[in-house]
Amino acid sequence: MIPIKACQEIDKMQGGGQILAKIMAELAAMVSAGVTTKELDEKAGDLIRSFGAASAFKGYHGYPADACISVNEEVVHGIPGRRRLKEGDIVSIDIGIKHDGFFLDMAQTFPVGRIDTMRRRLIETAKGALEEAIKVFKHGNRLVDISRVVQVHVETRGFSVVRDFVGHGIGRALHEEPQIPNYVTKGESPLLETGMVFAIEPMINAGSWEVKVLDDGWTAVTKDKQPSAHFEHTVALTDKGPVVLTQ
Template sequence: MIYYKTEEEIQVLREGAEILGKAHGEVAKLIREGISTKELDKRAEEFILDNHGKPSFKGYNGFEASLCISVNSVVVHGIPSKYELKSGDIVSVDCGVFFKGYHTDSAYTHPVGEVSAGIKKLLATTKESLYLGIEKATAGNRLGDVCSAIQSHIENQKFSVVRELVGHGIGKSLHEAPEVPNYGKRGSGIKLQEGLVIAIEPMVNLGTKSIVQENDGWTIRTKDNFPSAHFEHTIVVRKEQAEILTTFKYIDKEEI
């Protein structure tokens, strides 16, 4: 069942998304060599709670943290730990906020210190593919148009798309219908309608698309141990142009 959102619901989602964007900005301020991923998690949780939200991920199916923090070859669902970031690392920060009964979700992959040209290209391509997918999220298009736009851009740049992990509808539940893969065929899938709220989240590997799950039951890593990048926005399907609810502007301010 797909739940289309009313304008009143979308307004609540906008408010939650603003808290989420600012939480990402708070984490971005701290990202540097020597900081532990657990410290980043602590700051995000404090900020969200101080702003009358709740971390969507904490307690979700037993997940113990407020952020999923995935370093280097970890694709998603990395558990914050005592690991200290090093120059050359990349770190994906995935965060969800529950506010006034609704979830929003976004992710951003940060470089730490100096990273290689190949890694820079991986990050840029993944981020670009997110926006190319969002461009297709207009009423009357098909879901496959979104998925195909993401896949084409990634594969044209010789990177690979993770198949087993997908974006999703979002609202009263963190994960709602429909699933939003990062690969697919133009013109296929459901017809997009105004009021559909989805989280689009390309997960892109430098090497093979194959992934493995670690013994902790959460951490997903690339099979070849090559780096992976992840960017995500929560958006609303509109007639002319999708509305992006979440924002990277508070991160961009820190990265200038």
């Protein structure tokens, strides 16, 4: 069963989403050559607490940080540490909070200074895939329509869609039903209904879709060491259509 939220619950989630968007904007302003991923994480933790929220990630199944920060070939769940950003890198920041009883989740990928054309196209394609997915999160469509539009948008531009990690429902728990693949799968697909709230998150690679998890048990990297990009918003389906809560 996919949980359905009442209007009042979505309003509460939107309040938390606006906080999360402000936190992401502060972190985006920090992204520059010389900054360590640990410094970004420490800033994220300070900001989360300053807004009276709690980190959704720290301690989740033992995850050790407030944010997931993934650089270049790191796809998702990168553990912050001593790695120092350098000119030409791309860095994905994935943060989640719990506020007023509800979870919010978002991610963005940023250039570090000047980046090459391929990396810029990769970021633009991942961002565009999320925008297209949000457009089809509407009445009369099915969950698979979100998956299809992401896959088509990405693959027609010469990139690949990660199979091992997917989007998800979100609300009173960080991960709720349904799972939201970024590629078409077989089987019956549920109809989209008012009150559904999804964390839609295309993760795409410059090369092969295949990934592996490092020995730290968290950091997922591309098997071919090609760069990866990740964008995510928490989105509610209302009577008026999709509403992005994390903006």
